[in-house]
Amino acid sequence: MSLIDALARMEAAATGAARPLATVRHRHLAARPLVLVPLTTAGETGAPLGAMLGTDRAAPELFTVPQPRDRDLRFTFLERLAEALLPHLESCQDEVEFVERKETDPDTGKRVTVQAELCTDAPQVLVPTGPGIDVVRLLGRSMRFRRTAEEDPEAPHPAPPRVPLLGRWLTHYAERARVPGSSLLLSMTDLLTRHWATGQSRLEDQHLGALLAWIAPPDGIPGAEAARRAELARDEHGQLLVPPAGPATDPAFDNRLLAPALARHDKGVPGAAEEVHELIASQLRPTWEAMWQGVDLLRSLPEGAHTADRWRRDRQSYTHHRDRLRSAEPPQPRRDDAVTAARKLAMREQRQAELDAQEALDDPLVMAVRRLAGEAFAARAAHVEPAVSEGKRPTPRPLVTVRAEEHDRPLLAEGDAVYRALPEGGGQRAEVVGAPEPGVYVLRLVNGMGRGKEPAPGTVPEPGDRDCWTLFEHAPRGGPALPEPEETPWTHGGPPPEATAEPPDPTTPEDLL
Amino acid sequence: MTASVHLPRQAEAAVGDPGAAAALATERILADTLDESVPGVVVDSPPGAGKSTLVVRAARELAAAGRPLMVIAQTNAQVDDLVDRLASADPDLPVGRLHSSDAHAYDPALDRHPAVRTSAKSADLAGMDIVVSTAAKWAWVKPGEQWRCAIVDEAYQMRSDALLAVAGLFERALFVGDPGQLDPFSQADATQWAGQAHDPAASAVSTLLAHNPGLPQHRLPVSWRLPASAAPLVSEAFYPYTPFRSGTGPGDRSLEFTGPADGSAVDEVLDVAAASGWGLLELPAARTPRTDPEAVAAVAALVRRLLEREGVTRSERGDGPAPLTADRVAVGTAHRDQAAAVRAALGPLAEGGPGAGRSGDHEGDRESGESGEGGGPGVTVDTANRLQGREFDVTVMLHPLSGRPDATEFHLETGRLCVLTSRHRHACLVVCRAGVPELLDDHPATEPARLGTWSPAPDGWEAHQAVLARLAGHTVRLR
Numbered sequence: 006m007s008l009i010d011a012l013a014r015m016e017a018a019a020t021g022a023a024r025p026l027a028t029v030r031h032r033h034l035a036a037r038p039l040v041l042v043p044l045t046t047a048g049e050t051g052a053p054l055g056a057m058l059g060t061d062r063a064a065p066e067l068f069t070v071p072q073p074r075d076r077d078l079r080f081t082f083l084e085r086l087a088e089a090l091l092p093h094l095e096s097c098q099d100e101v102e103f104v105e106r107k108e109t110d111p112d113t114g115k116r117v118t119v120q121a122e123l124c125t126d127a128p129q130v131l132v133p134t135g136p137g138i139d140v141v142r143l144l145g146r147s148m149r150f151r152r153t154a155e156e157d158p159e160a161p162h163p164a165p166p167r168v169p170l171l172g173r174w175l176t177h178y179a180e181r182a183r184v185p186g187s188s189l190l191l192s193m194t195d196l197l198t199r200h201w202a203t204g205q206s207r208l209e210d211q212h213l214g215a216l217l218a219w220i221a222p223p224d225g226i227p228g229a230e231a232a233r234r235a236e237l238a239r240d241e242h243g244q245l246l247v248p249p250a251g252p253a254t255d256p257a258f259d260n261r262l263l264a265p266a267l268a269r270h271d272k273g274v275p276g277a278a279e280e281v282h283e284l285i286a287s288q289l290r291p292t293w294e295a296m297w298q299g300v301d302l303l304r305s306l307p308e309g310a311h312t313a314d315r316w317r318r319d320r321q322s323y324t325h326h327r328d329r330l331r332s333a334e335p336p337q338p339r340r341d342d343a344v345t346a347a348r349k350l351a352m353r354e355q356r357q358a359e360l361d362a363q364e365a366l367d368d369p370l371v372m373a374v375r376r377l378a379g380e381a382f383a384a385r386a387a388h389v390e391p392a393v394s395e396g397k398r399p400t401p402r403p404l405v406t407v408r409a410e411e412h413d414r415p416l417l418a419e420g421d422a423v424y425r426a427l428p429e430g431g432g433q434r435a436e437v438v439g440a441p442e443p444g445v446y447v448l449r450l451v452n453g454m455g456r457g458k459e460p461a462p463g464t465v466p467e468p469g470d471r472d473c474w475t476l477f478e479h480a481p482r483g484g485p486a487l488p489e490p491e492e493t494p495w496t497h498g499g500p501p502p503e504a505t506a507e508p509p510d511p512t513t514p515e516d517l518l
Numbered sequence: 519m520t521a522s523v524h525l526p527r528q529a530e531a532a533v534g535d536p537g538a539a540a541a542l543a544t545e546r547i548l549a550d551t552l553d554e555s556v557p558g559v560v561v562d563s564p565p566g567a568g569k570s571t572l573v574v575r576a577a578r579e580l581a582a583a584g585r586p587l588m589v590i591a592q593t594n595a596q597v598d599d600l601v602d603r604l605a606s607a608d609p610d611l612p613v614g615r616l617h618s619s620d621a622h623a624y625d626p627a628l629d630r631h632p633a634v635r636t637s638a639k640s641a642d643l644a645g646m647d648i649v650v651s652t653a654a655k656w657a658w659v660k661p662g663e664q665w666r667c668a669i670v671d672e673a674y675q676m677r678s679d680a681l682l683a684v685a686g687l688f689e690r691a692l693f694v695g696d697p698g699q700l701d702p703f704s705q706a707d708a709t710q711w712a713g714q715a716h717d718p719a720a721s722a723v724s725t726l727l728a729h730n731p732g733l734p735q736h737r738l739p740v741s742w743r744l745p746a747s748a749a750p751l752v753s754e755a756f757y758p759y760t761p762f763r764s765g766t767g768p769g770d771r772s773l774e775f776t777g778p779a780d781g782s783a784v785d786e787v788l789d790v791a792a793a794s795g796w797g798l799l800e801l802p803a804a805r806t807p808r809t810d811p812e813a814v815a816a817v818a819a820l821v822r823r824l825l826e827r828e829g830v831t832r833s834e835r836g837d838g839p840a841p842l843t844a845d846r847v848a849v850g851t852a853h854r855d856q857a858a859a860v861r862a863a864l865g866p867l868a869e870g871g872p873g874a875g876r877s878g879d880h881e882g883d884r885e886s887g888e889s890g891e892g893g894g895p896g897v898t899v900d901t902a903n904r905l906q907g908r909e910f911d912v913t914v915m916l917h918p919l920s921g922r923p924d925a926t927e928f929h930l931e932t933g934r935l936c937v938l939t940s941r942h943r944h945a946c947l948v949v950c951r952a953g954v955p956e957l958l959d960d961h962p963a964t965e966p967a968r969l970g971t972w973s974p975a976p977d978g979w980e981a982h983q984a985v986l987a988r989l990a991g992h993t994v995r996l997r
Contacts, residue, residue: 416854492661496729
């Protein structure tokens with residue numbers, strides 16, 4: 006935990022209200038996000054109990070499974086989920102802009118510029134908690150290998166027509182959610198804890214109701230008390246006043262209300278399905294409201310400057326998935342091959358470094374975290390000395406002496422690189438060439454000054470200018486390319502078998518309850 | 519998955535003389551390395567077991583057999599050190615140093631070797647017997663310029679995806695590394711691949727062995743660095759599957775002080791460490807910030823007295839008593855800010871500290887201590903990550919769990935403690951707040967167990983308990 010984070014948590018505990026951790030919103034928030042609140046059945050991994058979803062807070066759709074152990078009823082639920090979700094997930098496929106992209110020509114091996122489509126927007130899905138994202142992933146996994154009656158007329162239990170397609174979309178969204186800074190699929194608790202610190206532990210922050218109680222405490226009640234009430238308060242029947250945000254339900258609800266209702270349904274008691282439906286709705290509605298309250302809170306923050314750049318990558322990811330579906334590629338494999346896994350990890354590491362840098366550049370409060378850690382420092386230029394590089398074609402390499410502000414103590418040594426954002430956009434790198442006294446550094450600017458013999462105007466600090474220098478790069482470069490999967494070396498098991506549609510999961514006794 | 523093949527080899531352990539045991543192991547390794555029918559050979563090397571010597575010898579024998587080879591190391595310092603060793607061992611051997619195009623990409627000391635050629639382009643080094651570079655730089659070399667043979671150094675610190683990027687460049691390879699040091703890690707979430715054969719965040723060796731379980735595996739059985747007082751503890755705590763022993767006996771090395779003790783706890787623990795090889799200076803229990811000012815002051819006081827009292831070391835090398843100079847002393851910490859605080863507290867005594875001249879950032883684990891030149895470089899102060907592979911006479915460590923309210927995975931990591939407790943030839947001093955055993959008891963490991971994962975190192979929690987139990991007998995309380 007950073008010092009700022011620890012301080013904010015202590016202040017929150019002392020004052021009874023959450024403290025901001027950011028001055029801007031660091032994640033994209035769509036104009037019309039789809040909120041999805043899923044519930045699962047206790048003890049039945051992957052058996053959905055119900056879901057509330059929609060883009061209109063006043064008109065959620067609600068689907069429930071009156072007996073989660075009945076596969077036919079589960080399929081009915083998934084079919085309705087597909088009918089409700091797919092129109093949203095497919096809604097941005099056809100509005101495109103054209104962008105130029107570098108590509109290696111397969112015939113000549115040369116880098117050529119090609120025109121590519123890029124969807125102008127992408128649908129966003131919000132779930133309450135981190136485990137909610139896991140449920141999306143699990144639903145995707147359970148659906149994408151299913152075969153419909155059309156694909157396999159012999160299948161004893163064919164999936165409803167659009168269910169495998171929804172599985173592929175959910176798989177894509179859940180996989181994208183693992184990329185740092187991505188915003189296609191987000192959990193509300195992650196969003197809120199990124200922007201506010203509460204006076205409770207990170208574990209307790211996973212309870213959406215308790216988290217909101219700190220960020221927006223009901224009138225006059227201290228956050229700690231409001232959070233405790235949200236977590237623990239029960240009515241005269243022993244039921245929680247604020248049901249958990251899922252995907253798990255409260256055991257007292259399961260035992261005292263849900264189980265008897267399911268038993269009545271199994272016995273064929275008239276009206277039992279409606280009773281189960283209403284019971285599940287009672288658990289979902291408070292979370293539905295909490296989700297929109299969270300959306301409102303997040304909208305109160307202005308969007309961070311680099312957020313749109315990162316959202317553009319989400320749009321690219323969405324467009325790529327659309328293209329894979331349109332070219333009838335098989336579903337995402339169960340396991341990544343060695344090259345795909347390594348590429349994904351490399352991409353995520355680059356995005357993480359980029360996110361860390363961009364959040365700091367967009368937000369002085371985040372930059373303060375880095376400054377306190379000695380990873381950045383604010384400094385005024387004291388003295389600027391023109392200099393040029395040695396070599397055939399001399400280029401400007403001015404020496405700038407800067408004095409760090411009083412409390413900045415960067416962990417710097419001679420030869421280290423430091424970076425700053427240029428006023429006109431772009432970044433500039435400098436090398437530390439000396440530290441004549443504590444807090445004073447002589448920096449040699451090495452780029453960002455244009456191509457001329459003299460530095461372009463505005464690219465060299467003037468004495469008195471204040472800059473925030475960072476020890477981290479602002480736009481971290483990616484690594485070298487990895488081999489193609491068909492060139493996987495012997496150390497990693499050699500090339501994987503050709504990508505074909507994997508067989509569906511075999512039916513197990515659990516499927517036939 | 520592969521644990522069974524890591525069982526100790528009884529034959530090597532049965533050889534009485536450490537030198538003979540090590541020589542036997544080396545001969546077997548070289549025989550497999552030169553055997554064209556074997557695609558890969560894995561060698562586990564405990565701290566100070568002569569890994570670099572083995573790499574240099576294997577490289578020279580392969581080159582002498584007419585098989586040009588590439589050598590892959592993990593850091594530029596390791597590459598420079600290897601090239602220097604190769605060129606020193608055989609001044610006529612054509613060695614290429616492939617480096618990045620950044621400024622100061624390699625150690626200019628290499629320029630003194632006439633047969634060493636340096637370049638940022640692999641094409642410039644074509645035809646050299648041996649070309650050495652980092653894994654990161656090799657990854658930019660296009661396949662096609664194939665070497666038949668490769669040596670991968672520090673293979674346990676190399677990530678599986680880094681090996682994937684370079685493995686297309688060679689047909690067969692010798693993988694050498696220390697399984698007990700810090701595991702490679704990823705800043706991004708890689709848990710979805712945990713336990714899979716090609717988990718990109720796992721070590722190169724675990725992926726290699728998962729896909730090629732039949733490869734011959736060897737180990738170097740003798741640590742020449744660690745004294746007889748340290749090898750059994752480090753072996754038991756960190757290398758339970760690949761035990762090793764010290765190359766020296768209990769009386770072969772000694773550390774004595776010329777200056778008398780002043781009666782302080784600091785001097786007392788120095789005397790304990792000089793006599794036994796271990797010393798724990800225990801501060802009163804407290805929860806502190808990471809840069810605990812009292813602990814930092816205690817570390818600085820230990821180093822200062824260590825040098826003021828003019829230690830004299832004797833070793834099995836028989837080159838007479840040598841003064842314990844600042845460059846033979848290191849301070850190890852878990853975090854960078856802790857190292858910075860210690861450097862500040864040491865002032866001009868510290869390498870790179872305020873007021874001290876800054877020299878090359880890495881000297882590698884050279885066999886001979888270049889001590890004795892008065893006014894030379896200062897005490898090395900760095901994190902465990904940066905002390906990996908280095909060797910000193912005396913080390914002082916700030917215990918990773920000192921003053922902490924919790925025991926996180928980072929602070930419990932086996933490799934971190936192993937690096938900090940296995941850098942010394944004579945003695946290791948530990949500065950720690952009281953109460954760490956209780957802290958460990960309160961914080962059992964909570965990381966989820968993942969199916970199919972295998973680690974060559976034991977659990978950090980257990981390793982910490984073993985080290986603390988040993989240190990308990992060498993504890994001096996700061997009053």
